[in-house]
Amino acid sequence: MTYNEICIALSDAGIENNRGEAAMLICRFCNINKAELLLHSKDEDYPCEELEDAVIKRCSHYPLQYILGYWDFCHETYRVTKDTLIPRQDTEKLVELAIKLMPSNARFIDLCTGSGCVAISTLAARRDCRAVAVDLFEETLEIARENAETNNVGDRIGFDLADVLSVDFMDELGTFDCILSNPPYIETEQISLLDDEISYEPKAALDGGDDGLDFYRIIIGRYGKYLREGGIMLLEIGCDQAKAVSEISHGAGYRCEVYKDYCGNDRVAYITRI
Known part of the structure; x- marks a missing residue:
């Protein structure tokens, strides 16, 4: 999937921050950081099954935090699960x-x-x-x-x-x-x-x-x-x-x-x- 395809899928599912979440999902499951992501084309394909599964989950409104497996709070980062x-x-x-x-x-x-x-x-x-x-x-x-x-x-x-x-x-x-x-x-x-x-x-x-x-x-x-x-x-x-x-x-x-x-x-x- 490409960044643009993920944004569209999330937007169609009613996810407001679709651009920000698309970036977080790509970085999490394709093992790249935000700076690297900015250097890539928004139409570049990321052939990653885990990423596709994550997008499907998020489109069903499964919490982003659980999909990522972590979340920031105050000045710390926390592992979170169901x-x-x-x-x-x-x-x-x-x-x-x-x-x-x-x-x-x-x-x-x-x-x-x-x-x-x-x-x-x-x-x-x-x-x-x-x-x-x-x-x-x-x-x-x-x-x-x-x-x-x-x-x-x-x-x-x-x-x-x-x-x-x-x-x-x-x-x-x-x-x-x-x-x-x-x-x-x-x-x-x-x-x-x-x-x-x-x-x-x-x-x-x-x-x-x-x-x-x-x-x-x-x-x-x-x-x-x-x-x-x-x-x-x-x-x-x-x-x-x-x-x-x-x-x-x-x-x-x-x-x-x-x-x-x-x-x-x-x-x-x-x-x-x-």
Whole structure:
């Protein structure tokens, strides 16, 4: 296939950034870089079966990130698979606040870690900190472990296989200066209404229960006893959940301040003891 043919195929399938994605697919599967691609004719044929298969997948709206096998987040690159939620720019605000608000030499925990991007990018910027990352699935934790090593923070992070909603496992992990999480927060009945591409992501990483608030009730209501003096929680929230999460926080005896993401939407709850 040629660059132009790929662009046309992607455009016909409704892919908006068809030119950019065509370039990424060619570079990924034909083992060339962007500078080399610019030197080639847009009508040059790339006889690569893997590339053709990738284009077919993308035309079915299978996520580009899963096809490429990696994605950039903050200043790091992460391996992603169907077992991990795709890192999004919205979540970079959570990392920014963690870097800024955690005390020196902090020990923090990242609940529902997925690819590990939140914990790892925080550690990459805060060389004084250590972390524990928790997820429900071993396949997901394996990806997070690999990402930690690739991004040179493997010596400062541990991993724990556990159900965040059970809480009991925390007794073995001790206390923390900060609890971070980008938990599932989409209402169960809304899952089937999401964009086609999101439907390929792991449901367990999206489904926050009937009202989308199950994880907030547990994390805010039951994890506080594992915070050290002056400890904080930083939780990503849905853009329409600020009021509900604030009410949960106040009911549990915490202050809650909500920060907006780079698009101006409510995105991170900063929770502290009253």
